[in-house]
Amino acid sequence: MALRIRGIALPGREEVVLQIEGDRLRTAAGDDGEHVIDGGWLVPGLVDVHSHPGTDKPGDEFDLALFREHMLQHRAAGVLAVRSPGSADPLSHRRHDEPDLPRLVTGGRWLATPGRFFEGFGRDVEEDDLAAAAVEEARASSGWCKIIGDWLPGTPPVPLDALTAAVRAVHAIGGRVAVHCQTAEGAEHAVLSGADSLEHGMHLDHALLPLMAERGTALVPTFTTFAKTVEQLGRGEPEHIRDWLRSGWDGMAATALAAHEAGVTVLAGTDSKPCGDIVGEVEWLIRAGLPPEVALGAASWTARSWLGLPGLTDGGWADVVAYDEDPTVRPAVLHSPSRIVLRGRVVL
Template sequence: MTAYELTGPILAAEDRTVGKAWVVGGRVTYERPRHTDVTRIGGWVIPGLVDMHCHLSVGPSGPVDGDLVLKHALTERDAGVLMVRDTGSASSLEVLDGRNDVPKVYRSGRFIARPKRYLKGYAVEVEPDELAAEAARQARASGSWVKIIADWIDRDLGDEADLTPLWSPTQLADAVAAAHAEGARVTAHTFATESLEPLLDADVDCIEHGTGMTDSHMARAAASGTPVVPTVLQIANFASFAALASERFPRFAERMRRMYEARHEHVTRMWEAGITLLTGTDAGSSIAHGDLAREAAEMARCIPAVDVVAGATWRARTFLGAPGLAEGEPADLVVLARDPREDIGVLAAPTVVMLDGVTII
C-alpha cells in the first residue's frame, strides 16, 4: 500500500491545524515514518465530507435498489463525501454490504410513515398504534438510526388540507423510547411547527429540515444539543410544491410559500440560537447525489463558512461517533487547493479524495 506525505496544512480538528501528516497502512499519522518511500500530496486537508441527510436508495424517478444504490454511493464518494447518514431507505442497501470502496454509511432502515401520509412507495406504512413496534424493528435492522416522518400534508382534509403531525405526542415518545431501548438513535422529518414540541419532548436525537421551528423550539434544541440538518437546497423546492398545490390545497400552499421565502433567514436564526447545524443534501429524488458542496455553499449564504465546514466534517463526525483525522484514524480525507473556511466553493473541486488510504481521485 502506498504511503503518503501530506504537506498540509492539515485541518485535523476544528481547533487544530497541523503542518504535516503522513498516511501509512491506510491510516493517518503525525509521526514521520522511517524507511518508507512516500508520495507527496500538497494542499489543504480536511476529513472526508459527511452528508448527514442522503437517500442512497432513491433516484430521480423514485425508489431504486441494487446497482443504482451502488452508483449513488460511488457518486457521493467521488465528490469527497466519505461518510453518509442514509436518512431513510425506500428499499434495501444490502448491495453495499461488505464493500470497502464506498462511503461509510450510517443506516436508518426504512422510512416510517402512515398510509397516504408520505411519498407513495417509499415508507413502511403503519397505523399510529404500531409506530413504537415498527421503530424498534427498524432500529434492530439498521443497528444505528431510525427515521420517522413526523408531519406531512393530510389531503383527506380537502380544502383545509395542511401539514399535520402523523402521530400523537405519546405515540412519538413511545417510538423514540423503543428505538433508544434497541440502542439506536432517532431522527425525524419535520416541516411543520406542530411537530416540534412533541419531538423535543420525546428526546429525538436530530431534526431534519426544521422549517417550522419557532424561537422557543430553537432555544430548546440548542440547550439539549439536538442538531438540525436544514437541507437548504430542498427547502428551495418549497416554492414549486406550493405552486402545484395552490388550487386544491391553498392553506398548505401558503404555509410552504412562507417557509420558502424565509428559508435563509430561518437558518441564520437557528445558528444565532446556538443550534449545531449539520450539512445534508436530501439527495435522492429532486436533488442529485454528490451535491454536498452546493448545499454547503447555500448554507454559507446564511451562516459563517467556518461553521458550514465544521458541520460538514468535524461536528458531523463527532455527533455520529465517527473518527476524524486523529493519530491512527483511517485516512478518509479530502485535499483542497484552498482553505474552505475562506472559500467554501473549493469544496466542489477536491484535488485528492482518499478513502482508507487509497486515492480515489
C-alpha cells in the same frame, strides 16, 4: 513504500504528516514514504447526513446499481460518509458497505403512520406500533431509525405521546431517532419528544431552539432539496400548499442561523438527486449567515463526531479530502478538491 499525507489539517489547523496503513491513518515516523498528498489543506472526508441513495423518486423500488451510482456521485464531491435517514431498501443495507463506496450510516426504512408520507414508499405502521417498529429499524440498521413525524399542513402530526414513546424505546437500546418534520406542530413534537435530529425543520418555532441546544438535538435543514421544490412552485399545487412551502422556505435561512446562534448543531444534508451536491448545501449554510468554518464543519468534522466517525487522527479512517487553498477562507475551492483518499486508496 508507505503512502503518506502531509498538510494543514482542519479544523485544528496543525500541520500533520500521516501514514496510511490499510484503511487507517497513523502518525508518521521517519522520512520514508511516498506523499500522495503533499501540502494544502486536509479535511476529514465530507459527510452528507441526509441522502437516500438507491431510489430516484418517491415510490421507486430500491435499486442496488442506482445505489452504487449515487454513492459514486457523492464520492466525486468528496463525500466519504453518507447517512441515509430512511431508505426503500427492504433489508438493512449495511451489506452495501463496499470498498469503492463511501461509508454508509443507515437508518432503516422510513416509518410512516397512516396519512403521512408517500403511499407505500416507507414501512407503514400504526401509531400504536410505532415504538416497536422504530426499535426494529434501529436494530437492523446502523442504530438509527427515521420517523415521518408529520406531512402536509392540515394533517395532524404524529401525536406527541406516540412519538415520545418511540424515541424512548429506541434510546433504551442505544439507538437514535431522526424525525422528518416540516410543519410547526410537527417540529414542536419532534423537539419535545427528545428526538436526536430534526430533518428539514421547516416552520420550526425559534422558541424551541434553547431546548434543542440543551438536549443536543441537531437540525438538518436540507436547503438543497427545498430550493429545488420552491423553484418549481406554481405548477399545479393547491394554493395553500404553495403558500406553506414558500413561507417555510422564506424562514429557513433565519432558522438555521438562529439555531446555530442558540448553540444547536446544524448539519449539512442535501436530500436531493443527483447526489453529490454537498458543497451546494455548505454554500446555503454560509448564505444563511453561518461562519464558513461552521458551515464546512457541518459537512465534515462536526457531522463526523455527531455520527461517531473519526477525524484525521492516529488510528482514524484514511478518508481525506485535500484542497489547494484554505476552504474556510475561499469556500469556492470546495468545488475542486485536489485529492480524495477513501479507505486508504486514492480515488482522485
